[in-house]
Amino acid sequence: MSKPFRITWQIFWDWLFPPHCAACGARGAWLCAACLEALPRIVPPICPHCGEPQRSERLCRHCAQSASSLEGIRSFGLYAGPLQKAIWALKYEGLWVLVEPLSNLLAEYSRAHPLNVNLVAPVPLHKRRERRRGYNQSALLARALAERLGLPYCADLLVRCRDTPPQVGKSREERRLNMEGAFAPLHAIPEGARILLVDDVLTTGATLEACAAPLKAAGAAAVWGLTLARAALDTDRASPF
Numbered sequence: 001m002s003k004p005f006r007i008t009w010q011i012f013w014d015w016l017f018p019p020h021c022a023a024c025g026a027r028g029a030w031l032c033a034a035c036l037e038a039l040p041r042i043v044p045p046i047c048p049h050c051g052e053p054q055r056s057e058r059l060c061r062h063c064a065q066s067a068s069s070l071e072g073i074r075s076f077g078l079y080a081g082p083l084q085k086a087i088w089a090l091k092y093e094g095l096w097v098l099v100e101p102l103s104n105l106l107a108e109y110s111r112a113h114p115l116n117v118n119l120v121a122p123v124p125l126h127k128r129r130e131r132r133r134g135y136n137q138s139a140l141l142a143r144a145l146a147e148r149l150g151l152p153y154c155a156d157l158l159v160r161c162r163d164t165p166p167q168v169g170k171s172r173e174e175r176r177l178n179m180e181g182a183f184a185p186l187h188a189i190p191e192g193a194r195i196l197l198v199d200d201v202l203t204t205g206a207t208l209e210a211c212a213a214p215l216k217a218a219g220a221a222a223v224w225g226l227t228l229a230r231a232a233l234d235t236d237r238a239s240p241f
């Protein structure tokens with residue numbers, strides 16, 4: 001699509017479907033300036049491994065006790081307020097235009113807190129679930145983030161080989177068992193690959209761990225997780241409305 005045509009099309013599209021903030025409904029943008037300002041950003045101190053906000057920079061109680069295949073996990077903000085509403089709208093209401101402002105937040109975070117990575121990949125959905133939803137929101141975010149950071153993007157680095165039952169209401173250990181063996185690499189992992197796995201919401205990290213283990217076993221040099229938000233165990237799927 002040529003640039004003038006794209007601009008004309010965008011003006012026409014905005015006239016047909018005027019942008020309104022996914023979080024507060026205000027006209028003019030899909031995520032308004034006031035809601036962007038009010039996003040519950042995570043600031044240090046955090047656990048240096050899982051990124052959990054806490055009082056010190058020491059490993060949290062959970063990370064101190066358990067082994068991990070990940071180098072670490074970082075999240076832009078808490079799954080609350082305008083961020084929760086925007087992620088909900090992207091995931092369950094098909095408001096894919098939110099990919100742009102939300103991937104900007106991931107890029108902003110990645111520039112402020114650089115991770116030593118050289119390849120971006122999404123946490124995959126099971127094919128059946130992706131067909132039902134029509135898209136994988138994590139893949140849309142990961143691809144846009146890779147573009148913004150100028151890093152290579154691999155859509156099908158991993159495949160989800162099991163459609164796992166929903167994680168809602170499960171304990172940390174039940175989530176880990178539920179996700180075990182759910183992912184496998186689809187291709188040989190490039191030598192020296194330092195992978196940034198992108199997902200929308202983190203709860204216990206069981207999904208990212210289940211992705212990282214087979215990638216490490218297949219030769220990945222490093223695997224980091226980056227999510228837009230992190231949720232408490234009982235709020236991960238609760239509707240924000």
Ligand SMILES: [Zn+2]
Nearest residue numbers: 021024032035
């Ligand atoms: Zn707003």
Ligand SMILES: [Zn+2]
Nearest residue numbers: 047050060063
């Ligand atoms: Zn931790």
